[in-house]
Amino acid sequence: MASTANAISLSFSTTTATTAPPTLKPQNLSYLYLRSSKPTTSVSLRLNRAGATLAAATASRVRASAQVMDVASSAPTVVEVDLGDRSYPIYIGSGLLNQHELLQRHVHGKRVLVVTNKTVAPLYLDKTIDALTSGNPNVSVESVILPDGEKYKDMDTLMKVFDKAIESRLDRKSTFVALGGGVIGDMCGYAAASFLRGVNFIQIPTTVMAQVDSSVGGKTGINHRLGKNLIGAFYQPQCVLVDTDTLNTLPDRELASGVAEVIKYGLIRDAEFFEWQEKNMHKLLARDPNALAYAIKRSCENKAEVVSLDEKESGLRATLNLGHTFGHAIETGFGYGQWLHGEAVAAGTVMAVDMSYRLGWIDDSIVKRVQNILQLAKLPTAPPETMTVDMFKSIMAVDKKVADGLLRLILLKGPLGNCVFTGDYDRKALDDTLRSFCKS
Secondary structure (H helix, E strand, O other): OOOHHHOOOOOEEOOOOOOOOOOOOOOOOOEEEEOOOOOOOOOEEEEOOOOOOOOOOOEEOOOOOOOOOOOOOOOOEEEEEOOHHHOEEEEEEOOHHHOHHHHHOOOOOOEEEEEEEOOOHHHHHHHHHHHHHOOOOOOEEEEEEEOOOHHHOOHHHHHHHHHHHHHOOOOOOOEEEEEEOHHHHHHHHHHHHHHHHOOEEEEEEOOHHHHHHHOOOOEEEEEEOOEEEEEEEEOOOOOEEEEHHHHHHOOHHHHHHHHHHHHHHHHHHOHHHHHHHHHHHHHHHOOOHHHHHHHHHHHHHHHHHHHHHOOOOOOHHHHHHOOHHHHHHHHHHHOEOOEOHHHHHHHHHHHHHHHHHHOOOOOHHHHHHHHHHHHHOOOOOOOOOOOOHHHHHHHHOOOOOEEOOEEOEEEEOOOOOEEEEEOOOOHHHHHHHHHHHOOO
């Protein structure tokens, strides 16, 4: 890591930002992100690059409610993603699709295209159309129903969205609505970013994975056969509407998959949240409404905070990808859709933690706690047996976090709740980790 002479810190509090966050160059950087268990404490972002300079900057703490929401309340909890004139709210609550004004206030034109899939459409498409049109006769809604699954997150399926939009003669004032999980959200967002060079869109996530992670922050895109999410754009929605009632129809396996991203927030930046999860994992898996609502809210607060500081993943935001470099390799090598995204991330997180321990950056108590919580969540703690060292290396070589041929990883360092984004590590530790988890 860099000496303290080259370290630069960013701090934020509940005050409003006065200066935009700086743009950081990704090449040859090593970031150390330190976060205490208290949600209002400071963030340090250390830059390991000789002679690098950084303009002084502050960023606001996301505006959000401080306590666990009461899911019986009709008023949603609102978490704000603070991006200046592109800021937007995340509404979280029970029965929000019945509160029509929440959606309608974010539809600025008269034409709407709802993008969903064959699984979600029979459950929530009619309710969503009603929410968009009830008492609002000037709005007309079209829909496109895509096949369900990660393997369809590709260019051919994306074209079905463009086909429907063009056939329906939608214009630049149209709004696209993503109704579904992470695949639908990513594809609809990318279609909205590209159609007529950009139209408004709204996220209505219906899985835990999408509600706590992928719907927030504006990452959109599709997969390529050589790598996951290699084609896409940063494009922010007008709002995110999280109706927790949609989780009532979510299969248990999908629920557990989403919990992997919840666990991630605790490990990288929120030790207090991780400790809460250790005590309440059984409630999350049992779909306790208050536990789910709290986990979603706290996850969204964490993600919104990071996105507000580093929208386009120059450095800090990359820390949200703990376990993802290994996990994406599993998804690509094992076959898209064979494992759910969260399952691959869970195994990837164990590998990242193992490597962190081999580097001497964490103690064995964190290793054990990660194993234990993933087992409680009924998630994998090792990659599929078919994955080889060579498969991991070849796929990871084209990961988005590679810069100038250097693979940068998110690893844990220090007490629980701290991590680094760095290419400055002993390559032997990576090799040893891969060999320990692969038979060949």
